[in-house]
Structure formats: C-alpha cells, structure tokens
C-alpha cells in the first residue's frame with residue numbers, strides 16, 4: 001500500500017547524517033532535535049504550540065486529559081474511523097458517543113452530531129478521515145452553541161488546509177482547541193518508528209499538555225497532576241526534521257496520484273470516486289472508492305493475483321466492535337457507516353506512485369469491474 005523505501009532513498013543522505021548526529025550527541029531523549037522539530041512544525045502549521053509525544057493515540061489521550069473532564073462526561077466522535085479515538089475516551093472512563101458520518105466525506109455528520117448532544121457532553125472529536133478535513137466551520141458552530149471542546153484528530157490529514165467561508169485558511173489540526181496527529185511510518189508525515197504531536201494556540205492548554213506528557217510535572221520532580229510518559233525520541237525527531245520540508249511535495253504527489261485514479265474511474269459504473277469539498281484541500285492519506293454492486297472480496301482477490309494490495313478501512317463499525325458495544329445502540333442509527341463498512345476499498349496510495357504503476361492498478365480494477 002505504501003513505498004517507504006523509495007521515499008527514503010531520495011533523502012537518504014540527510015536522514016542518515018541526522019540520525020548519526022543524534023547518536024554522536026547521545027541526546028536521545030528530550031534533545032535539541034525534538035525542540036527544533038516542535039518549532040519547525042509550529043511554523044509550518046502556523047500554530048502557537050506544538051507538543052511532541054509518543055504516538056497519535058497518546059496524543060488523543062493527552063488532549064482529553066488536558067480538558068479536565070470528569071468520569072462519565074460524554075465525548076462525541078465518528079462511528080467510522082480507526083479505533084484509537086474511541087479507545088482513549090473509554091480508557092479515561094469517559095463515555096464515547098458515536099455518531100454516523102456523511103456518505104460523501106466519510107467525516108462526522110453535523111445533524112447527527114447535534115442530535116447526540118446531552119447535558120453531559122463536553123467535547124467533540126472530529127476525525128479528518130483519509131486526508132480531507134471534516135466540516136470544521138459546522139463543528140465549531142455547534143461546539144460554540146453548546147460550550148464544547150473540539151479536538152481534531154489530524155492523524156490522516158497533516159498538511160491539509162481548511163478554508164473558512166470568509167476566505168481565511170488554517171492548517172488542519174489548528175482550527176479546534178487542540179489538534180492531534182500521528183507520525184506512524186505510513187502517515188503523510190511518518191517517522192521511522194512511533195511518534196505523535198499535539199497542536200494548540202491556547203497558552204494555558206499548551207502548558208498543561210507539556211506537563212501531562214511529562215508525568216504531570218510543571219517543575220522538575222514536582223508532580224501537580226497525574227500525567228503519562230509519552231515522548232517523541234530524538235532520532236524520530238531528526239527523521240521528521242529531514243522530512244518536514246518535503247511534506248507539501250509528498251502531499252502533492254498523493255493528490256496527483258488520486259487525480260489520476262479519479263480521471264480513470266469517474267465514469268466507470270459500479271465505482272464512486274472520492275468527493276472533493278470546497279472547504280478543505282485533500283492530502284489523500286487514503287484513496288478510497290465506494291463500490292456499488294461490485295463483489296468487493298472478488299475484486300481484492302483479483303488485484304492480489306496481480307500483485308496489487310488493497311485494504312478495507314474500515315470493515316467493522318466502532319459501535320459493533322466487541323470492546324465498544326453499548327446498550328441501546330443499534331445498526332439502524334448508523335446507516336451510512338454500515339453501508340461504507342461493506343462497500344469501501346482503498347487502493348495503493350503513497351508518494352512514489354508512477355503513472356505506469358497507477359495505470360497497471362487502474363487496468364486491473366477496470367478489468368474486474370467492467371467484466
């Protein structure tokens with residue numbers, strides 16, 4: 001699905017020497033590389049604070065911890081996403097409230113979101129799924145009217161831009177109270193291990209996030225609250241510093257590949273190409289088709305026989321996951337998610353796809369679908 005090796009080879013010298021420098025310095029934890037990376041990412045995102053941490057799941061957990069919520073408080077998120085979002089809500093003894101998504105965008109449905117709000121609701125976690133922002137202006141409007149925090153899960157959309165109706169533009173993850181991301185190797189900005197980060201423009205929240213990632217210490221060895229140990233290590237920061245200057249180019253390459261797929265699939269009956277919205281750019285973390293009346297398992301087998309990987313993100317709705325079953329929650333509340341779980345398929349998407357690779361994949365897909 002991804003080709004990290006070819007991408008690495010193009011920047012090998014920079015990456016190798018930056019890793020070697022960390023080893024020479026032996027500043028493996030909390031070294032200057034981490035500080036510099038946080039500053040450079042803050043510049044790139046045009047946000048006041050970036051707090052690096054261990055991974056994208058930790059980032060979500062730490063964001064929730066910083067909001068001072070009480071057990072039983074409700075946090076609303078989408079039913080159609082990776083489990084990390086709902087996992088950390090449960091871990092903190094908060095109540096996850098899942099809502100359906102929009103069929104076009106795969107992101108949280110605003111009507112369902114507003115219906116799910118109760119006096120116990122404290123926060124919303126929109127997920128910018130597959131690389132395109134959720135409708136943040138709509139989310140912010142609801143959050144403001146109900147006095148709710150907004151945490152943006154930007155694990156799949158780093159570098160995407162949100163366009164407000166007044167023409168102003170902000171980077172994904174810097175629109176709500178806190179943004180979180182993951183540097184898992186296959187993400188749009190991936191390191192060579194685990195990594196994550198939080199973004200905020202709020203000075204007080206930033207202070208609290210910095211303390212929580214570091215055992216709840218505001219001053220060394222003075223623990224004011226229960227925190228965690230969640231760090232981006234210096235070697236990962238060095239890799240990310242080498243890659244950040246290329247992020248826009250990487251995202252453009254993904255976009256170009258997606259447009260190539262789109263052009264080929266747009267008039268093929270049985271295939272629905274991803275929808276582009278006017279309020280967000282799309283950085284195509286995944287290229288995901290919806291199938292109408294096409295045998296998905298058969299298509300996967302056909303592609304596999306030709307050496308083409310494909311993936312189902314996601315095959316089972318969160319409300320149907322054993323770990324997150326809730327009384328009174330039924331499939332009928334999530335018609336769109338139920339449909340998507342049975343008809344989406346993601347094709348190879350990365351920065352190194354050549355036109356020949358794409359045409360080979362396109363021909364294989366069409367061969368099956370049009371037969």
Ligand SMILES: *Cc1c(COP(=O)(O)O)cnc(C)c1O
Nearest residue numbers: 055056057082084155156182184
């Ligand atoms: C990858 C991902 C995460 C988790 O990131 P990790 O670094 O793997 O913990 C969270 N949310 C979404 C939407 C993701 O895609």
